[in-house]
Amino acid sequence: MGETRFDIVAMGDAIVDVIASCDDEFLDTHGLPRGSMQLLSPEAADVLYAAMGQAREMSGGSAANSMAGIAAMGGKAAFIGQIADDQLGAIFRHDMRAFGVDFATSALSDGPPTGRCLILVTPDGQRTMNTAPGASHELTAATLDRDLIRDSAILYLEGYLFGPDKPRAAMMEALAIAHGAGREVAFTLSESVCIAARKEPFLAMIDDGGVDLLFCNEDEAIILTGLATLDAALAQLSAKVPTLVVTRGQAGALAIENGERVDVPAAPVGKVIDTTGAGDMFAAGFLTARAKGHDLKRCLETGGLAAADVIQRYGARPDGDMRKVVGL
Known part of the structure:
Protein backbone atom coordinates (compact mmCIF):
# COMPACT_ATOMS: atom_id res chain seq x y z
CA MET A 1 0.00 0.00 0.00
CA GLY A 2 3.00 2.27 0.35
CA GLU A 3 3.68 4.99 2.86
CA THR A 4 0.81 7.09 4.16
CA ARG A 5 0.75 10.47 5.83
CA PHE A 6 -1.17 9.09 8.83
CA ASP A 7 -1.23 5.72 10.56
CA ILE A 8 -4.88 6.06 11.61
CA VAL A 9 -7.73 8.46 10.90
CA ALA A 10 -10.81 8.09 13.09
CA MET A 11 -14.43 9.17 12.77
CA GLY A 12 -16.39 9.58 15.98
CA ASP A 13 -18.23 11.80 18.41
CA ALA A 14 -16.60 15.15 19.15
CA ILE A 15 -17.49 15.43 22.81
CA VAL A 16 -16.27 17.34 25.85
CA ASP A 17 -16.35 15.21 29.01
CA VAL A 18 -17.51 16.73 32.29
CA ILE A 19 -16.33 14.41 35.08
CA ALA A 20 -17.40 14.45 38.73
CA SER A 21 -17.35 12.01 41.63
CA CYS A 22 -20.60 10.85 43.21
CA ASP A 23 -22.00 8.14 45.47
CA ASP A 24 -24.47 5.39 44.56
CA GLU A 25 -27.30 7.35 46.19
CA PHE A 26 -26.85 10.17 43.65
CA LEU A 27 -27.22 7.68 40.79
CA ASP A 28 -30.36 6.21 42.38
CA THR A 29 -31.86 9.65 42.93
CA HIS A 30 -31.45 10.51 39.27
CA GLY A 31 -32.44 7.09 37.94
CA LEU A 32 -29.02 6.34 36.43
CA PRO A 33 -27.97 2.65 36.28
CA ARG A 34 -24.43 2.41 37.64
CA GLY A 35 -21.82 1.81 34.95
CA SER A 36 -24.26 2.44 32.11
CA MET A 37 -24.37 4.85 29.18
CA GLN A 38 -27.46 6.80 28.19
CA LEU A 39 -28.26 9.57 25.74
CA LEU A 40 -29.65 12.88 27.01
CA SER A 41 -31.28 15.84 25.35
CA PRO A 42 -29.47 19.17 25.83
CA GLU A 43 -32.21 20.15 28.31
CA ALA A 44 -31.85 16.97 30.39
CA ALA A 45 -28.08 17.44 30.36
CA ASP A 46 -28.54 20.93 31.80
CA VAL A 47 -30.60 19.53 34.69
CA LEU A 48 -28.09 16.79 35.53
CA TYR A 49 -25.13 19.15 35.20
CA ALA A 50 -26.74 21.55 37.70
CA ALA A 51 -27.04 18.71 40.24
CA MET A 52 -23.47 17.40 39.85
CA GLY A 53 -20.72 18.27 42.28
CA GLN A 54 -17.44 19.96 41.41
CA ALA A 55 -16.40 18.80 37.98
CA ARG A 56 -13.45 18.92 35.61
CA GLU A 57 -13.79 19.35 31.86
CA MET A 58 -11.67 17.63 29.26
CA SER A 59 -12.22 16.72 25.64
CA GLY A 60 -13.53 13.24 25.03
CA GLY A 61 -15.38 11.03 22.61
CA SER A 62 -14.36 7.39 22.24
CA ALA A 63 -12.46 7.49 18.93
CA ALA A 64 -11.09 10.96 19.70
CA ASN A 65 -9.65 9.57 22.95
CA SER A 66 -8.06 6.74 21.01
CA MET A 67 -6.44 9.16 18.57
CA ALA A 68 -5.01 11.18 21.47
CA GLY A 69 -3.59 7.94 22.84
CA ILE A 70 -2.08 6.98 19.49
CA ALA A 71 -0.39 10.37 19.21
CA ALA A 72 0.95 10.00 22.77
CA MET A 73 2.42 6.61 21.81
CA GLY A 74 4.26 8.05 18.83
CA GLY A 75 1.71 7.25 16.15
CA LYS A 76 0.46 9.61 13.42
CA ALA A 77 -3.24 10.21 14.05
CA ALA A 78 -6.03 12.29 12.54
CA PHE A 79 -9.66 12.78 13.51
CA ILE A 80 -12.92 13.65 11.74
CA GLY A 81 -15.78 14.81 13.95
CA GLN A 82 -18.35 17.60 14.13
CA ILE A 83 -18.17 20.45 16.63
CA ALA A 84 -20.13 23.69 16.88
CA ASP A 85 -18.70 27.18 16.78
CA ASP A 86 -18.93 27.64 20.56
CA GLN A 87 -16.77 27.50 23.68
CA LEU A 88 -16.81 23.72 24.06
CA GLY A 89 -16.02 23.35 20.37
CA ALA A 90 -12.98 25.61 20.75
CA ILE A 91 -11.86 23.55 23.76
CA PHE A 92 -12.20 20.31 21.79
CA ARG A 93 -10.23 21.61 18.80
CA HIS A 94 -7.48 22.99 21.03
CA ASP A 95 -7.15 19.77 23.00
CA MET A 96 -6.95 17.55 19.90
CA ARG A 97 -4.25 19.69 18.34
CA ALA A 98 -2.37 19.96 21.64
CA PHE A 99 -2.07 16.15 21.66
CA GLY A 100 -0.65 16.28 18.14
CA VAL A 101 -3.78 14.91 16.43
CA ASP A 102 -4.64 16.42 13.05
CA PHE A 103 -8.18 17.85 13.34
CA ALA A 104 -9.45 20.19 10.65
CA THR A 105 -13.22 19.55 10.46
CA SER A 106 -15.01 22.91 10.13
CA ALA A 107 -17.26 23.97 13.02
CA LEU A 108 -21.01 24.44 12.53
CA SER A 109 -22.10 28.06 12.85
CA ASP A 110 -25.74 27.16 13.53
CA GLY A 111 -27.60 24.14 14.90
CA PRO A 112 -27.06 22.23 18.16
CA PRO A 113 -24.15 22.95 20.52
CA THR A 114 -20.96 20.93 20.78
CA GLY A 115 -21.65 17.57 22.39
CA ARG A 116 -20.87 16.84 26.03
CA CYS A 117 -20.77 13.74 28.20
CA LEU A 118 -21.54 14.05 31.90
CA ILE A 119 -19.51 11.31 33.58
CA LEU A 120 -20.22 10.31 37.17
CA VAL A 121 -17.52 8.25 38.89
CA THR A 122 -18.47 6.16 41.93
CA PRO A 123 -15.96 5.18 44.65
CA ASP A 124 -15.30 1.80 42.98
CA GLY A 125 -14.01 3.57 39.86
CA GLN A 126 -17.01 2.73 37.68
CA ARG A 127 -18.21 5.46 35.36
CA THR A 128 -21.80 6.23 34.48
CA MET A 129 -21.95 8.16 31.21
CA ASN A 130 -24.72 10.56 30.22
CA THR A 131 -24.20 11.90 26.72
CA ALA A 132 -25.84 14.82 24.92
CA PRO A 133 -24.36 14.34 21.40
CA GLY A 134 -25.34 17.76 20.07
CA ALA A 135 -23.41 18.83 16.98
CA SER A 136 -21.47 15.56 16.74
CA HIS A 137 -24.51 13.82 15.22
CA GLU A 138 -24.71 16.47 12.49
CA LEU A 139 -21.60 15.11 10.74
CA THR A 140 -22.34 14.57 7.04
CA ALA A 141 -20.58 12.98 4.08
CA ALA A 142 -20.04 16.45 2.62
CA THR A 143 -17.72 17.20 5.56
CA LEU A 144 -15.30 14.38 4.73
CA ASP A 145 -11.74 15.08 3.70
CA ARG A 146 -11.39 12.33 1.12
CA ASP A 147 -7.66 12.84 0.60
CA LEU A 148 -7.12 12.48 4.35
CA ILE A 149 -8.91 9.13 4.37
CA ARG A 150 -6.96 7.87 1.35
CA ASP A 151 -3.70 8.96 2.99
CA SER A 152 -4.27 7.03 6.24
CA ALA A 153 -3.30 3.37 6.58
CA ILE A 154 -6.28 2.55 8.84
CA LEU A 155 -9.76 4.11 9.03
CA TYR A 156 -11.17 3.66 12.55
CA LEU A 157 -14.95 3.98 12.97
CA GLU A 158 -16.76 4.44 16.28
CA GLY A 159 -20.00 2.58 17.00
CA TYR A 160 -21.44 5.41 19.08
CA LEU A 161 -21.64 7.56 15.94
CA PHE A 162 -23.09 4.82 13.74
CA GLY A 163 -26.71 5.21 14.87
CA PRO A 164 -28.03 8.52 13.44
CA ASP A 165 -28.64 8.62 9.70
CA LYS A 166 -26.33 11.55 8.82
CA PRO A 167 -23.11 10.31 10.46
CA ARG A 168 -23.86 6.70 9.48
CA ALA A 169 -24.03 7.75 5.83
CA ALA A 170 -20.77 9.66 6.29
CA MET A 171 -19.12 6.59 7.80
CA MET A 172 -20.26 4.34 4.97
CA GLU A 173 -18.91 6.85 2.45
CA ALA A 174 -15.59 6.98 4.32
CA LEU A 175 -15.47 3.18 4.38
CA ALA A 176 -15.90 3.07 0.62
CA ILE A 177 -13.16 5.67 0.14
CA ALA A 178 -10.76 3.76 2.42
CA HIS A 179 -11.34 0.39 0.77
CA GLY A 180 -11.12 2.03 -2.65
CA ALA A 181 -7.64 3.19 -1.69
CA GLY A 182 -6.65 -0.25 -0.38
CA ARG A 183 -6.76 0.83 3.27
CA GLU A 184 -7.81 -1.19 6.31
CA VAL A 185 -11.10 -0.39 8.08
CA ALA A 186 -11.37 -0.94 11.84
CA PHE A 187 -14.64 -0.67 13.76
CA THR A 188 -15.42 -0.60 17.48
CA LEU A 189 -18.85 -1.57 18.76
CA SER A 190 -18.31 1.01 21.53
CA GLU A 191 -20.97 -0.02 24.07
CA SER A 192 -23.42 -2.90 24.46
CA VAL A 193 -26.33 -0.46 24.95
CA CYS A 194 -25.81 0.75 21.36
CA ILE A 195 -26.18 -2.67 19.77
CA ALA A 196 -29.90 -3.46 20.12
CA ALA A 197 -31.09 -0.57 17.93
CA ARG A 198 -28.20 -0.92 15.45
CA LYS A 199 -27.77 -4.67 15.24
CA THR A 229 -21.72 -18.43 24.62
CA LEU A 230 -18.60 -16.43 23.93
CA ASP A 231 -17.01 -19.32 22.04
CA ALA A 232 -19.97 -19.50 19.67
CA ALA A 233 -19.90 -15.73 19.16
CA LEU A 234 -16.18 -15.80 18.47
CA ALA A 235 -16.59 -18.57 15.90
CA GLN A 236 -19.27 -16.63 14.04
CA LEU A 237 -17.56 -13.25 14.07
CA SER A 238 -14.06 -14.51 13.29
CA ALA A 239 -15.44 -16.18 10.17
CA LYS A 240 -16.64 -12.80 8.92
CA VAL A 241 -13.87 -10.37 9.86
CA PRO A 242 -10.16 -10.92 9.11
CA THR A 243 -9.12 -9.67 12.56
CA LEU A 244 -11.33 -9.91 15.67
CA VAL A 245 -10.18 -8.31 18.94
CA VAL A 246 -12.10 -8.99 22.16
CA THR A 247 -11.38 -7.41 25.53
CA ARG A 248 -12.24 -9.45 28.64
CA GLY A 249 -11.66 -7.10 31.56
CA GLN A 250 -9.65 -8.76 34.30
CA ALA A 251 -9.33 -11.86 32.12
CA GLY A 252 -7.23 -9.96 29.58
CA ALA A 253 -7.90 -9.92 25.84
CA LEU A 254 -7.81 -12.13 22.78
CA ALA A 255 -7.52 -11.76 19.04
CA ILE A 256 -8.35 -14.10 16.19
CA GLU A 257 -6.75 -13.42 12.83
CA ASN A 258 -7.02 -15.76 9.85
CA GLY A 259 -7.77 -18.69 12.15
CA GLU A 260 -4.98 -17.97 14.63
CA ARG A 261 -6.09 -17.19 18.20
CA VAL A 262 -3.88 -15.34 20.66
CA ASP A 263 -4.81 -14.72 24.32
CA VAL A 264 -3.01 -12.41 26.74
CA PRO A 265 -3.61 -11.77 30.46
CA ALA A 266 -4.59 -8.36 31.78
CA ALA A 267 -1.74 -5.96 32.51
CA PRO A 268 -1.01 -5.36 36.21
CA VAL A 269 -3.00 -2.52 37.79
CA GLY A 270 -2.47 -0.76 41.11
CA LYS A 271 -5.55 1.10 42.33
CA VAL A 272 -8.42 1.59 39.91
CA ILE A 273 -9.41 5.26 40.01
CA ASP A 274 -11.61 5.72 36.95
CA THR A 275 -12.43 3.17 34.25
CA THR A 276 -13.36 5.90 31.75
CA GLY A 277 -11.48 5.34 28.51
CA ALA A 278 -10.14 1.85 29.21
CA GLY A 279 -11.49 0.48 25.94
CA ASP A 280 -10.43 3.61 24.05
CA MET A 281 -6.83 3.31 25.23
CA PHE A 282 -6.79 -0.43 24.57
CA ALA A 283 -7.75 0.24 20.95
CA ALA A 284 -5.14 3.02 20.77
CA GLY A 285 -2.39 0.72 21.99
CA PHE A 286 -3.40 -2.12 19.69
CA LEU A 287 -3.63 0.13 16.62
CA THR A 288 -0.35 1.91 17.34
CA ALA A 289 1.51 -1.38 17.67
CA ARG A 290 -0.19 -2.69 14.53
CA ALA A 291 0.81 0.42 12.57
CA LYS A 292 4.39 -0.20 13.66
CA GLY A 293 4.27 -3.75 12.29
CA HIS A 294 4.10 -5.77 15.55
CA ASP A 295 2.46 -9.19 15.78
CA LEU A 296 -0.93 -9.94 17.35
CA LYS A 297 0.47 -10.78 20.78
CA ARG A 298 2.43 -7.55 21.02
CA CYS A 299 -0.57 -5.54 19.78
CA LEU A 300 -2.77 -7.06 22.50
CA GLU A 301 -0.14 -6.49 25.17
CA THR A 302 0.32 -2.88 24.11
CA GLY A 303 -3.41 -2.33 24.30
CA GLY A 304 -3.50 -3.86 27.78
CA LEU A 305 -0.68 -1.66 29.05
CA ALA A 306 -2.37 1.47 27.70
CA ALA A 307 -5.71 0.52 29.28
CA ALA A 308 -4.08 -0.27 32.63
CA ASP A 309 -2.39 3.13 32.62
CA VAL A 310 -5.53 5.18 32.00
CA ILE A 311 -7.73 3.52 34.66
CA GLN A 312 -5.27 4.43 37.43
CA ARG A 313 -6.17 8.14 37.15
CA TYR A 314 -9.08 10.40 36.29
CA GLY A 315 -10.02 11.00 32.67
CA ALA A 316 -9.95 9.08 29.43
CA ARG A 317 -6.89 10.59 27.78
CA PRO A 318 -3.11 10.23 28.16
CA ASP A 319 -1.17 12.10 30.78
CA GLY A 320 1.92 12.95 28.75
CA ASP A 321 4.12 10.78 26.57
CA MET A 322 3.03 7.13 26.67
CA ARG A 323 5.83 5.59 24.63
CA LYS A 324 7.68 4.33 27.70
CA VAL A 325 4.46 3.14 29.33
CA VAL A 326 3.76 0.76 26.45
CA GLY A 327 7.35 0.15 25.36
CA LEU A 328 7.08 1.51 21.83
Missing part, protein backbone atom coordinates in the same frame (compact mmCIF):
# COMPACT_ATOMS: atom_id res chain seq x y z
CA GLU A 200 -29.00 -5.06 11.66
CA PRO A 201 -26.81 -2.33 10.12
CA PHE A 202 -23.82 -3.52 12.18
CA LEU A 203 -24.24 -7.08 10.92
CA ALA A 204 -24.94 -5.93 7.36
CA MET A 205 -21.72 -3.95 7.31
CA ILE A 206 -19.79 -6.95 8.65
CA ASP A 207 -21.49 -9.41 6.28
CA ASP A 208 -20.66 -7.17 3.32
CA GLY A 209 -16.97 -7.26 4.15
CA GLY A 210 -16.87 -3.67 5.34
CA VAL A 211 -14.89 -4.40 8.50
CA ASP A 212 -11.31 -5.66 8.44
CA LEU A 213 -10.66 -5.32 12.17
CA LEU A 214 -13.46 -5.48 14.78
CA PHE A 215 -13.05 -4.39 18.42
CA CYS A 216 -15.59 -5.50 21.03
CA ASN A 217 -15.85 -6.88 24.54
CA GLU A 218 -17.31 -10.23 25.59
CA ASP A 219 -20.83 -8.95 26.21
CA GLU A 220 -20.91 -7.04 22.92
CA ALA A 221 -19.83 -10.12 20.97
CA ILE A 222 -22.63 -12.18 22.50
CA ILE A 223 -25.29 -9.48 22.08
CA LEU A 224 -24.33 -8.77 18.48
CA THR A 225 -24.47 -12.43 17.42
CA GLY A 226 -27.40 -13.40 19.64
CA LEU A 227 -25.56 -16.59 20.59
CA ALA A 228 -25.46 -18.12 24.05
